[in-house]
Amino acid sequence: MSEYEKPAPRINPDNARFWESAHEGTLRLPRCGDCRAWHWPPGPVCPDCFSGRIDWEEAQGHGTVSTWTVVHKDWFPAFRAEIPYAVAQIELAEGVRVTASIVECPAETLRVGLPVEVVFDRVTESLTLPRFRPRRP
Numbered sequence: 001m002s003e004y005e006k007p008a009p010r011i012n013p014d015n016a017r018f019w020e021s022a023h024e025g026t027l028r029l030p031r032c033g034d035c036r037a038w039h040w041p042p043g044p045v046c047p048d049c050f051s052g053r054i055d056w057e058e059a060q061g062h063g064t065v066s067t068w069t070v071v072h073k074d075w076f077p078a079f080r081a082e083i084p085y086a087v088a089q090i091e092l093a094e095g096v097r098v099t100a101s102i103v104e105c106p107a108e109t110l111r112v113g114l115p116v117e118v119v120f121d122r123v124t125e126s127l128t129l130p131r132f133r134p135r136r137p
């Protein structure tokens with residue numbers, strides 16, 4: 001059975017490429033083949049110019065925290081063992097924002113503007129959010 005026959009929660013045809021690349025250890029995001037704008041969430045057309053030419057290109061994998069919260073309920077089953085856990089909006093270097101889990105970061109050090117980098121070491125079938133940690137020097 002392929003991964004497409006048993007999709008994990010929240011994986012759909014529009015974002016399947018994102019998760020496929022995460023399993024391979026790269027962060028790929030949709031980028032317009034015409035106006036070259038990065039965009040997220042993914043969709044069938046570019047929200048800037050409505051082009052249907054979408055390329056999935058490798059992103060730099062780092063950005064800054066733009067908003068964050070600490071979650072005390074198990075909204076995401078994959079993180080049940082880690083309650084409470086931190087969820088944040090990350091403004092990526094490419095200019096798009098993704099929702100992510102923040103790991104390796106005590107809640108008291110989490111702040112808006114914190115530089116973070118993507119982590120791929122625990123990407124599993126049940127993972128529903130990409131993981132980021134404080135950026136290492």
Ligand code: ZN
Nearest residue numbers: 032035046049
């Ligand atoms: Zn475009």
